[in-house]
Amino acid sequence: MLLDTYLWTKVVHVVAFTAWMAGLFYLPRLYVYHTQQAPGSDTARTFQVMERKLLRIIMNPAMIVTLATGGILIWQIDGLLFGWMHAKLLLVGVLLAFHMLLARWRREFAAEANRHSERFYRVVNEVPTVLLILIVILAILKPF
Numbered sequence: 001m002l003l004d005t006y007l008w009t010k011v012v013h014v015v016a017f018t019a020w021m022a023g024l025f026y027l028p029r030l031y032v033y034h035t036q037q038a039p040g041s042d043t044a045r046t047f048q049v050m051e052r053k054l055l056r057i058i059m060n061p062a063m064i065v066t067l068a069t070g071g072i073l074i075w076q077i078d079g080l081l082f083g084w085m086h087a088k089l090l091l092v093g094v095l096l097a098f099h100m101l102l103a104r105w106r107r108e109f110a111a112e113a114n115r116h117s118e119r120f121y122r123v124v125n126e127v128p129t130v131l132l133i134l135i136v137i138l139a140i141l142k143p144f
């Protein structure tokens with residue numbers, strides 16, 4: 001058991017997507033409070049530093065490790081044969097697109113050129129929650 005590379009790959013997979021999801025939940029929340037700050041203020045600059053570090057030091061590496069371990073797992077179980085994996089990959093694709101949008105909004109905040117309201121970021125903050133629930137249901141129950 002302890003030397004089962006498949007299970008160790010899955011351990012790393014679950015830890016990595018947990019870190020990635022934590023960032024996908026927290027970054028839009030930072031944007032909600034960032035919209036309340038005057039552009040160029042000390043607090044706005046503090047949010048810029050927090051957002052840049054969260055994305056580059058935690059979210060990007062966690063995303064890469066999630067995808068890499070997912071690829072290894074898929075290869076080990078011929079995962080592309082299963083309907084649940086096709087649906088899971090589709091939802092992971094949406095999660096990746098959401099990550100890229102967060103990165104683009106971070107750049108806009110960094111350039112003091114945010115175009116979205118506090119309410120907008122409160123609404124998009126729900127997107128990763130729905131995706132996580134659906135992805136975990138597919139990954140564990142494998143319904144089809």
Ligand code: HEM
Pocket residue numbers: 010013014017021066067069070071073074075077079089092095132135136139140
């Ligand atoms: C391209 C990205 C991904 C690929 C290719 C992938 C692929 C896989 C594969 C092949 C397994 C093993 C299934 C098994 O042994 O039963 C697995 C397990 C799992 N994956 Fe992913 N995954 C990806 C991303 C994610 C993400 C983003 C999440 C969550 C947000 C996630 C959640 C899970 C969970 C909870 C398990 C454990 C299932 C179990 O042990 O029954 N995966 N993944």
